[in-house]
Amino acid sequence: xxxxxxxxxxxxxxxxxxxxxxxxxxxxxxxxxxxxxxxxxxxxxxxxxxxxxxxxxxxxxxxxxxxxxxxxxxxxxxxxxxxxxxxxxxxxxxxxxxxxxxxxxxxxxxxxxxxxxxxxxxxxxxxxxxxxxxxxxxxxxxxxxxxxxxxxxxxxxxxxxxxxxxxxxxxxxxxxxxxxxxxxxxxxxxxxxxxxxxxxxxxxxxxxxxxxxxxxxxxxxxxxxxxxxxxxxxxxxxxxxxxxxxxxxxxxxxxxxxxxxxxxxxxxxxxxxxxxxxxxxxxxxxxxxxxxxxxxxxxxxxxxxxxxxxxxxxxxxxxxxxxxxxxxxxxxxxxxxxxxxxxxxxxxxxxxxxxxxxxxxxxxxxxxxxxxxxxxxxxxxxxxxxxxxxxxxxxxxxxxxxxxxxxxxxxxxxxxxxxxxxxxxxxxxxxx
Amino acid sequence: xxxxxxxxxxxxxxxxxxxxxxxxxxxxxxxxxxxxxxxxxxxxxxxxxxxxxxxxxxxxxxxxxxxxxxxxxxxxxxxxxxxxxxxxxxxxxxxxxxxxxxxxxxxxxxxxxxxxxxxxxxxxxxxxxxxxxxxxxxxxxxxxxxxxxxxxxxxxxxxxxxxxxxxxxxxxxxxxxxxxxxxxxxxxxxxxxxxxxxxxxxxxxxxxxxxxxxxxxxxxxxxxxxxxxxxxxxxxxxxxxxxxxxxxxxxxxxxxxxxxxxxxxxxxxxxxxxxxxxxxxxxxxxxxxxxxxxxxxxxxxxxxxxxxxxxxxxxxxxxxxxxxxxxxxxxxxxxxxxxxxxxxxxxxxxxxxxxxxxxxxxxxxxxxxxxxxxxxxxxxxxxxxxxxxxxxxxxxxxxxxxxxxxxxxxxxxxxxxxxxxxxxxxxxxxxxxxxxxxxxxxxxxxxxxxxxxxxxxxxxxxxxxxx
Numbered sequence: 001x002x003x004x005x006x007x008x009x010x011x012x013x014x015x016x017x018x019x020x021x022x023x024x025x026x027x028x029x030x031x032x033x034x035x036x037x038x039x040x041x042x043x044x045x046x047x048x049x050x051x052x053x054x055x056x057x058x059x060x061x062x063x064x065x066x067x068x069x070x071x072x073x074x075x076x077x078x079x080x081x082x083x084x085x086x087x088x089x090x091x092x093x094x095x096x097x098x099x100x101x102x103x104x105x106x107x108x109x110x111x112x113x114x115x116x117x118x119x120x121x122x123x124x125x126x127x128x129x130x131x132x133x134x135x136x137x138x139x140x141x142x143x144x145x146x147x148x149x150x151x152x153x154x155x156x157x158x159x160x161x162x163x164x165x166x167x168x169x170x171x172x173x174x175x176x177x178x179x180x181x182x183x184x185x186x187x188x189x190x191x192x193x194x195x196x197x198x199x200x201x202x203x204x205x206x207x208x209x210x211x212x213x214x215x216x217x218x219x220x221x222x223x224x225x226x227x228x229x230x231x232x233x234x235x236x237x238x239x240x241x242x243x244x245x246x247x248x249x250x251x252x253x254x255x256x257x258x259x260x261x262x263x264x265x266x267x268x269x270x271x272x273x274x275x276x277x278x279x280x281x282x283x284x285x286x287x288x289x290x291x292x293x294x295x296x297x298x299x300x301x302x303x304x305x306x307x308x309x310x311x312x313x314x315x316x317x318x319x320x321x322x323x324x325x326x327x328x329x330x331x332x333x334x335x336x337x338x339x340x341x342x343x344x345x346x347x348x349x350x351x352x353x354x355x356x357x358x359x360x361x362x363x364x365x366x367x368x369x370x371x372x373x374x375x376x377x378x379x380x381x382x383x384x385x386x387x388x389x390x391x392x393x394x395x396x397x398x399x400x401x402x403x404x405x406x407x408x409x410x411x412x413x414x415x416x417x418x419x420x421x422x423x424x425x426x427x428x429x430x431x432x
Numbered sequence: 433x434x435x436x437x438x439x440x441x442x443x444x445x446x447x448x449x450x451x452x453x454x455x456x457x458x459x460x461x462x463x464x465x466x467x468x469x470x471x472x473x474x475x476x477x478x479x480x481x482x483x484x485x486x487x488x489x490x491x492x493x494x495x496x497x498x499x500x501x502x503x504x505x506x507x508x509x510x511x512x513x514x515x516x517x518x519x520x521x522x523x524x525x526x527x528x529x530x531x532x533x534x535x536x537x538x539x540x541x542x543x544x545x546x547x548x549x550x551x552x553x554x555x556x557x558x559x560x561x562x563x564x565x566x567x568x569x570x571x572x573x574x575x576x577x578x579x580x581x582x583x584x585x586x587x588x589x590x591x592x593x594x595x596x597x598x599x600x601x602x603x604x605x606x607x608x609x610x611x612x613x614x615x616x617x618x619x620x621x622x623x624x625x626x627x628x629x630x631x632x633x634x635x636x637x638x639x640x641x642x643x644x645x646x647x648x649x650x651x652x653x654x655x656x657x658x659x660x661x662x663x664x665x666x667x668x669x670x671x672x673x674x675x676x677x678x679x680x681x682x683x684x685x686x687x688x689x690x691x692x693x694x695x696x697x698x699x700x701x702x703x704x705x706x707x708x709x710x711x712x713x714x715x716x717x718x719x720x721x722x723x724x725x726x727x728x729x730x731x732x733x734x735x736x737x738x739x740x741x742x743x744x745x746x747x748x749x750x751x752x753x754x755x756x757x758x759x760x761x762x763x764x765x766x767x768x769x770x771x772x773x774x775x776x777x778x779x780x781x782x783x784x785x786x787x788x789x790x791x792x793x794x795x796x797x798x799x800x801x802x803x804x805x806x807x808x809x810x811x812x813x814x815x816x817x818x819x820x821x822x823x824x825x826x827x828x829x830x831x832x833x834x835x836x837x838x839x840x841x842x843x844x845x846x847x848x849x850x851x852x853x854x855x856x857x858x859x860x861x862x863x864x865x866x867x868x869x870x871x872x873x874x875x876x877x878x879x880x881x882x883x884x885x886x887x888x889x890x891x892x893x894x895x896x897x898x899x
Contacts, residue, residue, distance in 0.1 A: 033778075040696055043525050046517035047496035049778040051483065068479035070500045076480075087476050090554030094472065121524060141696040141820075176697070176821070183697070186819045255469055255576040257612055257619045320472075360817030360825035364845035366618025368662070370897050372817075372825035372849050389823065392849060392895070394665070430665055 004028055004072070006163055009155040012056070012077060017157060019081050021058035021088070025099045025156035025294070028072070029053045031148065034115040036124055038143040041132070043124070048115075056080050057099070057156075060088040064097035096319035100294030102159025108289050111167035111194045115147035119196045120169075127200040137214050141174040141186070145200070152290070160294055168285045168415075169193045171200050177213040184216035185374045185389060187357065192415025194285040204414035205234070209375075212356065215387060216375060222391035222431030229352040229405065230393065230427045231345060231379065234412035234419035238333075239358045241275075241419075243369075244401055245330065248302065250317035257365060259398055261321075263308050270404035271306040272422075274336035279328045285415040291329050298327040306402075333417040338407030345408045345423055347382035353429050354379050355393060363397045370394035373429065388431070395427040403427075434458040434484060434502045436591045442508060443593035452515055453532055453758075454488040455592040456507055457735060459777035462585040464632070466553070468560045469578050471568065476553065483777035486510035488518045489759070492527030495519070498778040532758040533768045534594045535737045542732050543601035545585075546631040556581055556632060562640045563647065567611070571651050575619055578610040582872070583632045584882065588735065596737030602730060604882055605632045606872035609647060611654040620844065622654040622812075622830060625871045628728045653842070657830050660842040665897035669807035670848070671800050671889050674867040676828065678887035679813040681715060682788045682875065684824035684852040689745045689753075690771070690783045690877075691760035698820035699852065703751045709856025714791040715746040717755060718884075719770060727787035728868050728884030731770060735781040740770025745788075749856070757783050775879040782877060787884035793862025800861045800891050802837035808896060809834055810848065813871075822852040850894045863888035 009026045016024035030052050037045040054069045065087035069080045124145050131138050149167040154160060172190035176183050191204025201207045232240070252258035260268055279288035279297035288297045293315045301309045311323055318325035338345075346354070356375030363369035373393045377384045408421040436456055443454050460482035467475035484507045485498035495517025499506035560579045567577050585603040590596065606627030612619050626646070627635050672680060687693055688700040695701075700708070719740035720730035731740040736758050744752045754764060760783065761768035772781035801809060812829025827847050833840035868886040875883045 039692070042527060043493060043521045045494040045496060045780060046521050047494075047780060048513060048517065049485075049496075049498040051498070051500040051778055053481075064473075065476050068477065068481075070481045070483065071502075073501075083478050087478065087553050090552065090557045091473050091476055117520065121520075125524075139697060178697070183821065185821060185823070251469075254472075254474070255578070255612070257576055257621075259618070359819070359823075360815060360849075361827045361847045362815040364618075365612060365621045366615070368617075368845065370665070370847045372823065374819075374823075390849075390851070390895075392665075392825075392847070392897075394897070 004030065004153065006153060006155055006161050009153055013155055013157060016056060016058050016081055016084065019085050021060045023059040023099055023157050025057040025154070027055040027152065027154040030151045034117065034120070034147040036120050036145045038124060038128065038140060041128055041140045054080070056084050058084050058088055059097050062093035062095055062097070063088045063091040064094055065091055096316055098315065099156040099158050100160050100315065103296055108164045108166065110165070110287065111285065112147070113149060113165065113167050116196060120145055120147065123196050123200055130199065130201055131210070135210050135214065137177040137179050137217065138210050139176055139178050141176070143173045144171070146170045154290070154294055156294065162290055162294070164289045166287065166289070169196060171203050173206060175210065175213060177217050179217045182217050184213045184219060184387070187213050187375050190414065192285040205412050212375065219387040219389045222388035222429065224431055226353055226429040229349050229423050229425055230355050230429065231349060231352065231421060231423045232355045233357070233421060236355050236358045237422055238417065238419055240397065240400065243363050244397055245312060248312040250314050253311060253313060253317055254320045259367065260308060264311070266308060267306050268308045269303055269306040269401040272338060272404050272407045273303055273306050273401065274301070275303040276301045276334045276336070277328045277330055277332055278334045279332045281332060281334060283413060283418070284332055288329055288331055291326070295327065297329065300327050331416065333419060335411070335419050337409045337411050337420050340406050340408060342408045342410050342421055345406055345421060346379060346384065348406065349379045349423065350381060352379040354384055367397035369397055391429050391431045393427050393429050399426050400424050434504070434507065434589065436507065436589055437597060439504065439507055439511070440591055442511060452488050452490040452518065453593055454486060454511060454515065455590060455737060456484065456486045456511055457774070457777065458484045458502055458507070458589040460587045461776055464583040466556055466560060466581045467578065468564050470576050471564050473557065478553070481776060484510055485777050486514040487780055488514040489532055490515070490518045491522030492530030493518050493521035494780070495521070496780045530759070531762050533761045535592065535596055535739070537596045537598070537733055537737055537739050539597045540733045541599045544603055544629060544730065545601050546603070546634045548633040548637060550631065551633055551637065559636060559640050563643055566644065567647060573613070574611050575614045576612040580608040580610070581632065581636070582606055585631065590735060590737060592737040594737070596733070598733045598737060600732065602629070603631045604629055604728070604872065605635050607636055609650050611650055613654050613658040615658045620654065620658045622650060622657050624650050627872060628868065628870055629726065629730070653830060656842040657844060660830070660844045661833070662844050663808055663833070663846050663896050666895065667893055668896045669804050669891065669893055670896065671804070671809045671891050673809065673811040673831070673889055674865070674887050675869045675871065676810055676813045677790060677890040678788070678869045678885035679816070679873060680824065680826060681790050681887060682785060682883065682885045683816060684818040684822070685715060685856065686717065686745065686785050686788050687818060687877070688820055688822060688852060689751070689755055691754040691756045691764060692783045693820050694754050695760065695763070696820060699822035700751060700754070704753065706751055707749050708751045708853045709746060709749045710859035711749040712793055712862045713746055713749050713856055713859050716789050716791065717743045717745060717785050718787040718789055722787060722789055729787055729882050731773065731786045734770035734772045735774050736772040738768045738770045738772065740786065743769045743771070755783055755785065757781065773881060775881050779879045782879065784875065784877065784881045785883050787886070790862070790887035790890065792864050792866040792888040794864050795861040797863055797865065797889055800863060800889060801834055801839060803861065803891065804834045805836060807834045808832065808843065809839060814845070818852065824852055825849040846897045848894045848896055855892050855894055858893035859890055861891035863890070865889070
């Protein structure tokens with residue numbers, strides 16, 4: 001990768017233009033991964049990979065094509081450009097295709113630029129010891145501590161030139177708890193960090209999830225039906241929110257199947273919900289410098305007190321729909337916290353459910369969903385009580401997002417997003 | 433293609449004084465994806481990923497390293513680094529008694545590449561545009577339509593330090609048509625997929641008119657689903673259609689019998705030689721051939737150089753064996769039967785199913801439907817999940833009511849859920865017509881993986897929907 005620089009990209013770009021393209025763009029992403037894997041509370045694998053992904057894009061007489069390669073040698077580049085020509089010649093004219101203009105995209109180096117093998121091993125060893133001593137009922141199924149460094153170079157015929165490098169750590173854990181032959185449901189937790197200063201147990205919501213797992217051992221099948229309020233944990237809320245936000249993005253907006261295509265500046269969700277995207281929030285280890293279509297990333301507000309402020313469209317999606325382009329890729333969610341503490345959020349629920357995780361299933365195109373709830377508890381008289389299994393939560397995605405009755409002051413921060421706990425009405429939980 | 437034979441002599445050099453098992457793999461994944469959305473070419477992608485990796489095992493620990501530059505130097509670097517990585521872990525921890533099985537395959541070479549010449553992107557785009565125009569002309573009332581054509585060739589060359597030398601090329605190609613209709617309750621979508629083992633020219637180098645009746649069927653189901661009903665929620669007698677049964681069995685039962693997940697405490701852990709389901713159920717993971725025909729995802733030798741053999745998971749309701757890799761086979765004192773596969777050159781081999789088959793029974797589908805007074809015939813698996821405790825949940829794309837033994841109204845999207853072995857115990861009829869699923873199913877377990885899944889229809893009791 002040492003010989004790869006913007007001049008190298010510009011030379012490839014020149015060859016694409018020579019091949020008959022009016023506009024060309026070249027992107028090279030070089031990634032280094034170091035992964036320490038633990039299976040069942042013992043080290044299993046140390047893995048490192050180095051990969052390049054080269055994307056060649058071209059527009060010829062309004063006809064657009066993309067080719068992806070992972071080799072930078074002459075033979076492969078030549079083949080790639082020939083394939084790009086063939087693909088563009090067979091593509092229809094599409095005037096919505098264009099490349100990002102020259103702009104001041106900051107060239108960054110962020111986060112750790114080399115993995116710290118010894119510290120990684122030490123952190124994982126300490127994590128295993130810590131879990132063993134403090135949470136003896138916890139059975140780790142797998143723990144993956146990863147270091148990832150990504151260098152992105154991008155240049156196009158409009159004058160865009162970007163060379164950015166970011167490094168970060170990511171830790172993901174799968175686990176359950178076991179006592180006297182009884183087990184909890186499996187749970188997962190993952191988070192990002194820019195260094196290894198903090199104990200792995202204290203990354204994101206891992207400690208909270210392991211403690212909750214221990215309480216889930218006494219799990220019993222849920223009986224009957226519950227239509228009372230449901231408090232949704234950040235991980236589960238993020239799953240629902242992802243489905244909901246898909247209605248603001250290219251696929252649904254271009255195909256005309258979005259629920260919200262005519263809802264800009266209109267109420268589409270509870271007034272308690274404000275969703276921002278902050279790609280450079282200093283609280284995040286995994287940030288975003290540049291959008292997927294090559295624009296410098298900036299913060300935006302998607303929902304302001306339930307009012308839809310902007311769609312989440314790429315440059316292409318914006319041109320196809322005659323709407324504004326999103327100024328980021330929509331990954332770094334910052335959902336505004338509410339006024340209630342978590343204690344009060346639960347305290348206001350007499351008879352309800354705490355929904356820890358959603359498993360499988362997805363809403364139909366009209367928003368109706370029925371999904372299995374995992375890691376969940378009944379709420380009785382304002383307190384979390386019995387853990388329950390075998391229950392399905394159902395409702396309509398659009399109605400649920402409008403039926404949020406409170407949002408917690410506390411938010412879960414996983415190094416990439418900030419998401420609160422929310423309480424909703426209108427969802428049904430059904431058991432055996 | 434990188435010649436790995438010359439690297440065999442490097443195995444002992446890289447390991448030094450340690451006793452090390454190593455393998456080197458060169459792999460190339462070639463992907464084509466064309467998506468036509470309402471007549472517009474949304475995606476026109478050719479993606480070729482190749483590289484070389486090495487994996488080494490010593491003292492009970494694995495090391496892995498990969499490079500996307502597939503040169504001899506990169507292969508040697510990967511071998512050295514993988515050995516160093518394994519030693520790094522072995523030098524800091526102690527794991528006694530962990531060893532791996534060895535193989536005696538020798539040389540093996542098998543390619544499923546098409547005998548027909550490949551076609552240019554332009555030909556496939558014309559194919560898609562022709563069918564898109566046909567849909568638009570015949571069915572202007574659709575809110576949206578999407579045509580997706582994709583192909584994935586996976587080619588591997590593997591050498592191992594115990595003397596195996598393997599080359600395989602397994603392609604698959606699929607074509608999906610998706611239609612959406614507006615209703616008062618919001619948009620309703622239905623889709624279907626054709627394809628399987630082979631390259632695009634093996635499946636779709638035909639007059640596109642021959643797809644008209646299939647497209648008509650998709651439209652009819654979309655239209656009927658738009659007028660359809662939501663099923664009543666709760667435990668119900670149902671018939672899982674072939675495609676749905678195949679995927680549910682793979683996810684809810686198959687994964688629980690993967691030895692790495694068994695070691696992690698899956699629900700199958702203590703159940704070998706015990707009755708876990710109806711005696712009507714037999715479930716096998718076939719390596720490459722079933723009923724005299726090549727399976728959708730044939731595996732002859734796995735990525736650890738182990739000869740792939742059929743693995744009987746459940747026979748007449750009794751759990752028989754787990755699926756192993758070299759390491760877990762030694763742990764369970766079973767024979768490794770070739771389940772270790774990696775998706776890309778930069779992935780390490782994991783225990784994966786190849787072609788899971790629910791063996792057909794003797795029931796006619798009409799008799800199965802006639803046996804249900806009030807239930808559902810369910811089709812089209814959507815997004816789902818099953819965890820190792822046996823709890824599963826799948827979105828279901830459509831189906832039919834069954835009232836008094838007869839098919840009734842079409843169903844809208846719903847879901848099924850339950851406990852894997854409870855569902856298996858409830859099986860009361862197994863259809864006599866087996867079918868491979870043609871949806872191009874990609875299983876996810878740390879990495880994606882193409883798999884084959886097939887089943888007859890199954891009558892059982894599961895929980896339907898949620899309201």
